[in-house]
Amino acid sequence: MAIGDVSAVTVGDCTDLSFVDTGMYDTEAYGAVYLIDDDRPALVDTGIGTNYERVLDLVRESGLEPDDIEVIALTHVHLDHAGGAGVLVEECPNAEVYVHPTGAPHVADPERLWEGTKSAVGDQIAFYTEPEPVPDERIVEIEDGDAIDLGDHALEVHHTPGHAPHQVVFHDPANDAVFTADAAGIYAPSTDEVFPTSPPPNFDPEGCQADIDTLRAIDPEVLCYAHFGPTETGDKLDRYAEVLDSWVEAVARARAESGDDAAVVDPFVAEADAERAVWGAEKADAEVAMNVRGVLAALDREE
Numbered sequence: 001m002a003i004g005d006v007s008a009v010t011v012g013d014c015t016d017l018s019f020v021d022t023g024m025y026d027t028e029a030y031g032a033v034y035l036i037d038d039d040r041p042a043l044v045d046t047g048i049g050t051n052y053e054r055v056l057d058l059v060r061e062s063g064l065e066p067d068d069i070e071v072i073a074l075t076h077v078h079l080d081h082a083g084g085a086g087v088l089v090e091e092c093p094n095a096e097v098y099v100h101p102t103g104a105p106h107v108a109d110p111e112r113l114w115e116g117t118k119s120a121v122g123d124q125i126a127f128y129t130e131p132e133p134v135p136d137e138r139i140v141e142i143e144d145g146d147a148i149d150l151g152d153h154a155l156e157v158h159h160t161p162g163h164a165p166h167q168v169v170f171h172d173p174a175n176d177a178v179f180t181a182d183a184a185g186i187y188a189p190s191t192d193e194v195f196p197t198s199p200p201p202n203f204d205p206e207g208c209q210a211d212i213d214t215l216r217a218i219d220p221e222v223l224c225y226a227h228f229g230p231t232e233t234g235d236k237l238d239r240y241a242e243v244l245d246s247w248v249e250a251v252a253r254a255r256a257e258s259g260d261d262a263a264v265v266d267p268f269v270a271e272a273d274a275e276r277a278v279w280g281a282e283k284a285d286a287e288v289a290m291n292v293r294g295v296l297a298a299l300d301r302e303e
Contacts, residue, residue, distance in 0.1 A: 001229075003270055004054050005030050006061040012222040014175040020058035022047040024080060025127045027283045031080065031172055031229045032180060032270060036172065037062050039151025042071035042093075044170060044179045045226050046084030050129045056091060066092045071148060073155055075181030075189035077103035078199075079110075079117050079128060081226060086110070086132025087186070097134050100159065101141045101175040103166030109151060120200050120293075124286045132206060142168065142265045155179075158214055162207025163197065169215065177222035177230070183211040186227040188278040190245065194240045195275060195287075196247040198294040205248045212241050251295040265292045276279045 001007055003023035016037045024031025024047055033055050034044040041064055047055060059066055068091040076083045077099065085097050085107055099107050106113040110131040118125045142148065144159035148170075155170040160183040170179040178184075186195040198205075215223075215237055225232045253265045268288050275284035 004057065005092065006058050009034075009175075009222075009224070009230045010177060011232055012136065014177055014222060014230070016059065017172075017175055017224075017230075018062050019179070019224070020054050021228075022051045022054050023052070024048055025100070025283050026160055027122065027279050030188050030279060030283065032224075032226055032228050033058060034224055035059060035062050035064075036153050036155075037064065038153045040070040040149070041068050042073055042148070042150050043069060043088070043092075044073050044155070044224070045075055045081045046072060046088050048080050048128050049084035049087055049131055050127060052084040052087050052091070055088060056066065059092075067094055069095045071095060071150065071155075072097045073148060073170060073179075074099045074103065074107070074180060075169060075226065076100070076111060076164050078164060078182075079113065081181065083128060083131045086134050089138050090132070096138050096140050097153075098140045098142050100166045101143065103275045104139055104141050107139060107191075108136055109133055116201070121290060122286065124185050124283075124290075134234060139267075142170070143274055158218065160211035162204045162209070163213040164202045167211075169211075171218050171220060175222065176220050177224050178215060178218055179218040179224045179226070180215070181226065183208070184215060184223055184225065184237060185243065187223070187225040187229065187231060187236065189229050189231065191274070191278060192245055192273060193278070194236055196240075196244050196291055197249065198244075198291040200290070200297040201295040203294040203298050205244065205295075208244055209241060212237050212244075244292055247291070248295055248298075252299055255296065255299065261296050264296065265289050268292050
């Protein structure tokens, strides 16, 4: 699969489900948007907005038109998941945007989110486009325990705030699949590795472990990663719990040893060989640096 490719999800017993490699950050196998083709066709997440045409290609290659889309379900409002919501509601005039109440104001008025994203991602902001607001009347707030009825499928809402207070995951019981947001980490299909995601400002290590427990309780056969792609659950949740715990401990230890936050980041970036092998140096180095800063922010809050 390459940037722009549309594929049916054939993992497990999934039906009516496809996804596109959006080419996020000009990187193959990093950003996915999903489409459920049902009575009420639904997109899950939107990508950063820069490559929204590829999401429309997903719609059309699935035999639909943008007018057919009724649901745009956002796992959370970080712009790599929700940055295209504003432009897609213009292109999909019958769609409503479903989002957790904590994130809804940022979808309606994304100015603060845009400024915060620039601060969090640094030079990576060059890959983004400034998000368009979504009209209030097109926003539907969803909370833990809700379900978005699509017909044969439903998106059951589970609040998973460890990564961000506005994050939810969606369980589709008919496919026994969960759209994981960032609650299960970042999956690299080429190497079958799970990497941590711990961006500032709201990363909460204990909360993220609780989110993994939420996913374990759902016990899905399939995990649909936004980063990246559908895969059998297998032992990935247990692996991610261990990866996340080790990652936080390593950053905390490096801070204690150096006493200088500025000196903590560079060694982790220098040692990011596994990430570079998957995404290339530019994306991998920026990802690791951002994730270190997120752990440092979480340690500050603990103190």
